[in-house]
Amino acid sequence: MTESSESISQVESKPRRRYLLLLIIPLLLGVAFAAMVPRPAVGLIYLRDAIHAFSSAEMIAQIKYAREQPEIRAVVLVIDSPGGTVIDTEAVYLELAKLREEKPVVTMAQGVAASGAYYLSVGTDYIFAGPSSPVGNVGVVSQLPPAPGVFEDLVSTGPYKLFGSARDSQLRRMEAIKQAFYSAVSLGRGDALQIGPETLLRGEIWLGGEAQRLGLVDELGSVSQAIEHAAEMARIANYQTINLREPAGLTPELLFPFFMETAEGAQTSYPRQPGLYLLWVPPSGGASP
Amino acid sequence: MRRWGLLILVGVGLLIVPIAGRGLWFYRGFYQPPDQIPLPPFSEITIPELPVQSQETSSTEPDPLDSTAANVILIDTAHSNRFDVSELDTLTRQLSSRGASVQLLDSNASFDQLGLEGRLKFVSAYVVISPFEAFAASEIEAIRQFVERDGRLLVILDPTRSNSDSELFGFSDFSDGADISIANQLLEPHDLAFSDDYLYDLVENEGNFRNVFFDTFNESPLTDGLDIVTMYAARSVFTQAGTPLILGGETVFSSITDLSGEHTVAAASPNLRALALGDLTFLQPPYDGVTDNGQLIENIAEFLIAGEREPALVDLPFVFSGPVIVVQSDDFSLQAETLSALGAIQNTLSAAGTELIFADEPAEDVDRLVLGLFEPDPALDEFLEPLEITFPSEDPDDLLRVFGFGALDPAGIGVIGVVREEGLTTLGLFAEDEEKLVSLLESMSFDLLQGCLVKGAYGLCKVGEGDGFSSNDEFEIDLDFEEGFSE
Numbered sequence: 001m002t003e004s005s006e007s008i009s010q011v012e013s014k015p016r017r018r019y020l021l022l023l024i025i026p027l028l029l030g031v032a033f034a035a036m037v038p039r040p041a042v043g044l045i046y047l048r049d050a051i052h053a054f055s056s057a058e059m060i061a062q063i064k065y066a067r068e069q070p071e072i073r074a075v076v077l078v079i080d081s082p083g084g085t086v087i088d089t090e091a092v093y094l095e096l097a098k099l100r101e102e103k104p105v106v107t108m109a110q111g112v113a114a115s116g117a118y119y120l121s122v123g124t125d126y127i128f129a130g131p132s133s134p135v136g137n138v139g140v141v142s143q144l145p146p147a148p149g150v151f152e153d154l155v156s157t158g159p160y161k162l163f164g165s166a167r168d169s170q171l172r173r174m175e176a177i178k179q180a181f182y183s184a185v186s187l188g189r190g191d192a193l194q195i196g197p198e199t200l201l202r203g204e205i206w207l208g209g210e211a212q213r214l215g216l217v218d219e220l221g222s223v224s225q226a227i228e229h230a231a232e233m234a235r236i237a238n239y240q241t242i243n244l245r246e247p248a249g250l251t252p253e254l255l256f257p258f259f260m261e262t263a264e265g266a267q268t269s270y271p272r273q274p275g276l277y278l279l280w281v282p283p284s285g286g287a288s289p
Numbered sequence: 290m291r292r293w294g295l296l297i298l299v300g301v302g303l304l305i306v307p308i309a310g311r312g313l314w315f316y317r318g319f320y321q322p323p324d325q326i327p328l329p330p331f332s333e334i335t336i337p338e339l340p341v342q343s344q345e346t347s348s349t350e351p352d353p354l355d356s357t358a359a360n361v362i363l364i365d366t367a368h369s370n371r372f373d374v375s376e377l378d379t380l381t382r383q384l385s386s387r388g389a390s391v392q393l394l395d396s397n398a399s400f401d402q403l404g405l406e407g408r409l410k411f412v413s414a415y416v417v418i419s420p421f422e423a424f425a426a427s428e429i430e431a432i433r434q435f436v437e438r439d440g441r442l443l444v445i446l447d448p449t450r451s452n453s454d455s456e457l458f459g460f461s462d463f464s465d466g467a468d469i470s471i472a473n474q475l476l477e478p479h480d481l482a483f484s485d486d487y488l489y490d491l492v493e494n495e496g497n498f499r500n501v502f503f504d505t506f507n508e509s510p511l512t513d514g515l516d517i518v519t520m521y522a523a524r525s526v527f528t529q530a531g532t533p534l535i536l537g538g539e540t541v542f543s544s545i546t547d548l549s550g551e552h553t554v555a556a557a558s559p560n561l562r563a564l565a566l567g568d569l570t571f572l573q574p575p576y577d578g579v580t581d582n583g584q585l586i587e588n589i590a591e592f593l594i595a596g597e598r599e600p601a602l603v604d605l606p607f608v609f610s611g612p613v614i615v616v617q618s619d620d621f622s623l624q625a626e627t628l629s630a631l632g633a634i635q636n637t638l639s640a641a642g643t644e645l646i647f648a649d650e651p652a653e654d655v656d657r658l659v660l661g662l663f664e665p666d667p668a669l670d671e672f673l674e675p676l677e678i679t680f681p682s683e684d685p686d687d688l689l690r691v692f693g694f695g696a697l698d699p700a701g702i703g704v705i706g707v708v709r710e711e712g713l714t715t716l717g718l719f720a721e722d723e724e725k726l727v728s729l730l731e732s733m734s735f736d737l738l739q740g741c742l743v744k745g746a747y748g749l750c751k752v753g754e755g756d757g758f759s760s761n762d763e764f765e766i767d768l769d770f771e772e773g774f775s776e
Contacts, residue, residue, distance in 0.1 A: 022296055022300055023300055025300070026302075026304035027304070027306075027307070029304050030304040030305060030307035030308055031307040033304070033307070033308050034307035034308040034310065034311040034312075035311075037311045073320065094328070100322065100323070100326050101326055102322060103320065103322070104320060104322075125323075168575065171496055171497050172336045172339075174497065175497055176335065176336045180329045180334050181329075187327040187328070187329065197492075198540075201498070202547075233320065234320045235316065235317045235318035235319065235320055236315055236317065237316075237317055238314055239315065
């Protein structure tokens, strides 16, 4: 009796094990496939330098990486920059616009977000600033080219071949760039902007608190808050944050000699090269070249 | 069969649950990007162009002036002025077309060892631009007196000249502003002052916020024919009792207050002889042709030559405008002492750039140095009449009459007078006899009448003993200082 009941039990347990196996396999497969669902990430792009050829190329590389990687669901631009060249600023601005077509981008003005750096900020979906972060400085600066002249040994095929434009033309081009900058601010801030062009285009720097009151930024906060807000916009949770610099294949930051230095080696606020700049040029503490 | 179906359903569920669980753990929905990411209309933004001249400037040729002291414009380059003379080419062309000439005051030139006081004796207008070296108190006083004598003063500052920029953004000193205090010291006696600011307009400007349109003008010859002028970085000017000439509208702000108001960029002194102008750039091409700037430059040229300075003895030896011919009374022949004294006069005039010439007949078109005695002389009548000097008749009780001094006992007195008529200057020296005339010539040549009583175009010098003087050497004479002859 005992033997027969054992044999019956063995006969019944075989289909059960089979059923159990049939359930475990899809479960394991489900777990395996679930593991392939990427953990979403908020990508961090830091701008802690002036906007110049190198820093803009690095930013663009990170923006492209963020756009191509599906797990990067949102990007936070952490800014501490006085701005930089017009062409490099516009290049980054346009790349940010392309990224925003797919993923939300939030700015955190952790330090200075002046001039070209603010230009980039208004090209994002939401702007945080520190309570005392200098923000604004909307406008263009430039050094006028020399008056056209002729030289004995240096010859050219046109009056502006050497320097590119007449002094007066340079001044007028600045005005066109300023209009584009203002347009970017106006489009980016929309109804939030509480001041008109006559105030904004004075080129003033505002602290974060003032900037929020005037509608230049959306909220005062920190990098963490900016990341949370970006995640909310992307509708993700339990995300990770990734500094996109290394994944984008960039080498450690190198100091690009953008600013002029005094004879003693102290850095000034003035760029080395003549050109058109979206740049804040604060006093250099008496350090002038 | 049903069991298998259930089994497959459970299996699929078990397959999906981990995936869904993990998905829901991370993803709470789908991001909805904006329909459109708006971008600035880069291709539609145009570069503002230089505006064209709003109207024709004066079509009539200006009348050339006579070549007199009244058409010499002295431009200061002796006070570390931050400008290049070529920047004034448009203005100097306008002056030249009106017969005026431009001279530079250069502290290094030998001619200018006379100093500013000396040079102002023979100019109609004095132009100071962005001075960075202070004027001496004596110079400021000389300028004040120059304006008082109907000279014209034009002071131009430009905020772009207050900062010295060496390299790109490499300002060696930010707004040192020394030019403002120096210019204001000059302008203080004329109720004019520059402000340490620049004017800007963010709403309606000429290509840049600092290029400001001005369309409000107070009536003045300086604003004739102006509808709108454009200044390219300009300082504001203040005056209490003077005339603000060119004013900005509500959208023009001062950098020092960031407030709008009727900011003035050009103002004239109460007597309209001193002009303070807050911009230099508009005088240069291509900005001299923008809006009515060309007309304004013409008006400024007219202003500079508008002074009708009467010659005064304090201006010696710069009362002449060209060669001077000596005309003497027929009653005396030039003696050795007289010639010696004239030689000294010749040296004095030569130092002032004037040639003294001798001729048998007075030429019609040259200045004259008339020498005569207190005796009726038909040959000198034509000179005496405009000089308004009347010699005593043969009646011993008759007195000498000099404009502004009244009737005088001629004994021991030398009279000197200067007058300009029809563009020619006549300087007359008269005394009782030739010896005293020589003394008068020496007084003029050696110390420029320092010991004489001088009033405007006339001077009285002690040239000997006479009833008109006390016995001591001091020049003491009881005179009635009424204008015109005392009867």
